[in-house]
Amino acid sequence: MRLRSSRVDAYAYSGGCPVREGEPTVVFIHGAQHDHSVWILQSRYLAHHGYAVLALDLPGHGRSLGPVRSSIEDLADWVLDVLDAAAIPRANLIGHSMGSLIALEAAARRPAAVCTLSLLGTSAPMQVSPALLNAARDDEARAFDLINAWSHSTVNALPGCPGPGFSIFNQNRRLMERQAPGVLLNDFAACNAYQGALEAAARLTCPTLFISGQRDVMTPPRATSSLVAAVGERLRTIGRPEPEAIRIPDCGHAMMAERPAEVLQALKTFLNRHLGSKPVD
Amino acid sequence: MSERHYHRFDTLAVHAGSSPDPTHGARVTPVYLSAAFSFRDSDQAAALFNMEQAGHVYSRISNPTTAVLEERMAALEGGVGAIATASGQAALHLAIATIAGAGSHIVASRALYGGSHNLLHYTLRRFGIETSFVDPRDPDAWRAAIRPESRLLFGETLGNPGLDVLDIPTVSAVAHEAGLPLLVDSTFTTPWLMRPADHGADLIVHSATKFLSGHGTVIGGVLIDTGRFDWEASGRFPELTEPYEGFHGMVFAEESTVAPFLLRARREGLRDFGACMSPFNAFQILQGIETLPLRMQRHVSNARVIARFLADHPMVRSVSYPDLPDHPDHVLAQDLLPRGSGAVFSFELKTDRAGGRRFVEALRIFSHLANVGDARSLVIHPASTTHFRMDAAALSGMGIGEGTLRVSIGLEDPEDLIADLKTALRAAEKG
Numbered sequence: 001m002r003l004r005s006s007r008v009d010a011y012a013y014s015g016g017c018p019v020r021e022g023e024p025t026v027v028f029i030h031g032a033q034h035d036h037s038v039w040i041l042q043s044r045y046l047a048h049h050g051y052a053v054l055a056l057d058l059p060g061h062g063r064s065l066g067p068v069r070s071s072i073e074d075l076a077d078w079v080l081d082v083l084d085a086a087a088i089p090r091a092n093l094i095g096h097s098m099g100s101l102i103a104l105e106a107a108a109r110r111p112a113a114v115c116t117l118s119l120l121g122t123s124a125p126m127q128v129s130p131a132l133l134n135a136a137r138d139d140e141a142r143a144f145d146l147i148n149a150w151s152h153s154t155v156n157a158l159p160g161c162p163g164p165g166f167s168i169f170n171q172n173r174r175l176m177e178r179q180a181p182g183v184l185l186n187d188f189a190a191c192n193a194y195q196g197a198l199e200a201a202a203r204l205t206c207p208t209l210f211i212s213g214q215r216d217v218m219t220p221p222r223a224t225s226s227l228v229a230a231v232g233e234r235l236r237t238i239g240r241p242e243p244e245a246i247r248i249p250d251c252g253h254a255m256m257a258e259r260p261a262e263v264l265q266a267l268k269t270f271l272n273r274h275l276g277s278k279p280v281d
Numbered sequence: 282m283s284e285r286h287y288h289r290f291d292t293l294a295v296h297a298g299s300s301p302d303p304t305h306g307a308r309v310t311p312v313y314l315s316a317a318f319s320f321r322d323s324d325q326a327a328a329l330f331n332m333e334q335a336g337h338v339y340s341r342i343s344n345p346t347t348a349v350l351e352e353r354m355a356a357l358e359g360g361v362g363a364i365a366t367a368s369g370q371a372a373l374h375l376a377i378a379t380i381a382g383a384g385s386h387i388v389a390s391r392a393l394y395g396g397s398h399n400l401l402h403y404t405l406r407r408f409g410i411e412t413s414f415v416d417p418r419d420p421d422a423w424r425a426a427i428r429p430e431s432r433l434l435f436g437e438t439l440g441n442p443g444l445d446v447l448d449i450p451t452v453s454a455v456a457h458e459a460g461l462p463l464l465v466d467s468t469f470t471t472p473w474l475m476r477p478a479d480h481g482a483d484l485i486v487h488s489a490t491k492f493l494s495g496h497g498t499v500i501g502g503v504l505i506d507t508g509r510f511d512w513e514a515s516g517r518f519p520e521l522t523e524p525y526e527g528f529h530g531m532v533f534a535e536e537s538t539v540a541p542f543l544l545r546a547r548r549e550g551l552r553d554f555g556a557c558m559s560p561f562n563a564f565q566i567l568q569g570i571e572t573l574p575l576r577m578q579r580h581v582s583n584a585r586v587i588a589r590f591l592a593d594h595p596m597v598r599s600v601s602y603p604d605l606p607d608h609p610d611h612v613l614a615q616d617l618l619p620r621g622s623g624a625v626f627s628f629e630l631k632t633d634r635a636g637g638r639r640f641v642e643a644l645r646i647f648s649h650l651a652n653v654g655d656a657r658s659l660v661i662h663p664a665s666t667t668h669f670r671m672d673a674a675a676l677s678g679m680g681i682g683e684g685t686l687r688v689s690i691g692l693e694d695p696e697d698l699i700a701d702l703k704t705a706l707r708a709a710e711k712g
Contacts, residue, residue: 013535016332037538044536045333062538145287155288155356156300159335164348165547166362166540167355174361174508174539260335 003054005085008078011063012036012054012086015047019054024115024275025088028055029079031097031121032187033147033176035062038096040162041260042267051271054091056082058099060186061179068186072098072194076105083113092271094118096256097219098191101126108200116274118209118267121216121253123223124197124230128188136185143184144176153215153252161257168257201230208235208243209270211263213251221247244270290357290473291574298352299567312564313345331529332536332548342551346560350567354493354503357472357570358485361508361540364547365501365563369468369488370396371556372502376464376484378554379546380520381432383409388426388433390417390447392440392680395667397466401435417445418609423455432517433462433484438477439469442627442663442687443601443680446610446617453481460515468492468654469623473577478507480617484542491654492624495569495576499562504546508539521545527553576656576692581621583698584690590699591628596706598684602626624691625653630684634673636709637662637684643708646693646701653689658698660688684709 001019003010013036019025026046028039036043036055047053059078060068069075079102083091092115095103100122107114128136135143152169160166176184208231212221224245231243246266251259288296299310318337320326328334337343351363366372381387389401391414401412415422417436427434434456436447447465456463462483467475471492477485487493489501512521513534521541524530528548533541551557569576588602603614603622614622630637640662641649647660651667661667664683668676673683690698 016529016531016536035538037536040536041332041334044331045328048328048331048333149287154300155293156296156298156352158300158348159337159345160348160352160362161335162332162537162540162544163335163547164337164343164345165351165355165364166543167352167360170355170359171361171508171537171539177509178511178538264334 003082003085005081007081008059008085009065010059010082010085011057012082013039013043015043015053015055017047019052021052023050023052024271025052025054025091026271027079027083027091027093028053029093029095029099029102030056030058030061031099032191033061033179033184035175035178037062037175038256042256042264045264046268046271049268054082054086058102060183068183069190070186071190072101072105073196075102075190076109079103079106080110080113089113090115092116092118094120094267095122096120097122097253098126098187101191101194101197104197104200104204105194107206108196108203111203111205114206116207116209116271117204118211118270119227120211120263121213121219121255122210122227123219124201124227125195126191126197126219128192133185133188133192136188140181140184144173147176147218148173150217151253153213153250153258157258161260168254172254172257197227198230201227202234204231204234205238205240207241207270207274209266210243210245211255211266212245212247213253213255213258214247214249215251216253216255218253293353293356294573295571297356298349310346310349310564310567313560315344316340332531340560341555341557342547344557344560344563346567347558347563350558350563350570351503353567353570354472354487354505357476358505359476359478359507360485360505362543363503363505364543364551365489365503365558367502367556367558368500369466369486369490369502370400371554372486372488372504373397373400373466375546375550375554375556376486376504377405377410377433379542379550380518381410384430385410386428386431387412387435388423388431389414390436390440390445391415392417392443392445393437394441394466397437417447417452420448420451420455423452424458427455427459427461431459431461433464435464435466437466437469438475439603439623439625442685444603444608444610444622444626446603446613446622448613449477449480449482449617453483456483457481460517462510469625470618471573471577473574474581474620474623475618478509483507483510489566490652492577492580493569493573493654494566495572495654495656496565497652497655497657499565501558501562501566506540506543506546510542512541525549577620579692580624580690583692583695584624584626585621586695587688587690587698587702588626590702594706596631596710598629598631600626600628625687625689627685627687629682630686630706630709632684632709634664634683637686638665639711640686640705640709641665643705644701645704646697647688647705653687655689656692658689658691658693660686662686
């Protein structure tokens, strides 16, 4: 479906069924050089189990129009503009990698709009190695190879995503090839430049879930700990529950495809537990 | 982060798609001979049926053993996935039926395996799908044959019977200019000799019965989607870009940006036509693929020795093998097939139909049968078998002479093969 306003012209995948009014909204935000399709299994399940789903294509990615946004802060504003365009006052935000930073920043900018926050494959800061940045600038094909090799814990993740017989590894490679030239460098530069994660954590008011892949080398679990601690301190201060941190064994950065069932289980348990959770203004 | 690299071909041929069995630790992929798979609970059952979770339901749609073969072939071909089918013909039909229907049109090379020609020229026509056959070496002919209702271009990496090398970069460019995918049959070359995805092909089919299996034991096919073709940008494939009522209004291109074709092929074609592969056959083919690199090296080196022997023999009028300098596609073969032009080729004896028959009957190591890609060397004489009803003029129109023989060179000692051929050549000569 398309969500349009004077500020955005966005595509959102609704999980294979129409968005139903009155159901709690879940907004999925993908990472660098990706689109909505990385969430296929999690978004389809939740859409058919009582949630209104919007799996976004970020601007300049996939089917969403407009130039890419060059900072996490701009992308967070874009997500909030999409919520406005869809007349959604409150949503559960779920972000992966770069998308986790966008979700975090959006939740900090407008706490009243965010019921829960789920951050997958996140870290603070989210520094991109010079080798990868250089490759993104000078040789995108090599950058795709590096990302693909670093994003997967195995070439044999079963049962496959979206099902048996599909290659998770090669789908990720082709999906990266589909984005326009220059998008990768833009996305990586945005991740690299973002220094606001801990400040954003200090403004959160909603229940927060962290999901890490035990074998993630792009955003290793240890690189998430400072953000988990900062969110924990903030939520304790305002009397909210501690953040939850789940580590999935034998799982790399591409966790939604490598361990789709485990990621879904973590998300739906968290969302269902906090169903009806009211944001704190 | 340490530098990581992609696993290379020989490693993928042994490992891709498989891991130790989680229940018993079996290291070799087990044969899961089970028609159906138990659901944990009703919620999981519904989720599996509605593609909300990944898993196996019924072996016509997917099977754990077959899925290993599919993932291995996807890895070897650089595809986003694969579907194993009951035969190579079933793979070709599945590829076509996924995006073509009554009123559709196909542009195909005229240098095709006879079974594929039958499917396109006779059988699919009965279902309203027409095919125009073109000279595979003429890019303008490919371009001129494309119609508004065309859905794909199709050729073999090595054509039949003249071993025409398909100029995949050129033909795929013609296809893509028209917003169409290029489908290739890569049976003769296997991914070890060439990965069509690297040259511009969009969809790949194999008869896995041949070199992939390698031992002439089972029938099977594989369809691979490279994930490169942008179905939505093409605008010619509502099957993938508009709601499909046969699966809850699913818009395949929205579900998966890079693999909508495979989603529909599995959710519709395997489900409804049902030409799935037996898990036992998948197991046999997996065993074959583990040694594919080693076998193909030997197949090719043997074929080169035999082709040179025949080319130098006074009883042989010509040998059609792209590795030889006088083949019309020799230069192209050096570019696209640097590891060799496979192990199947044809040659023309200076004899009549009876001489060809005597040649075949005198062979003792070569097996006289209608197959290729076996560990054993194989031979067939088209004028007395597959094309026996045709007179010399009709044969000539198909590029086949009365003394034409097709061989598939196996893994035996090449000196023994040459000795066998010498005996047969003497028999053909004596009359």
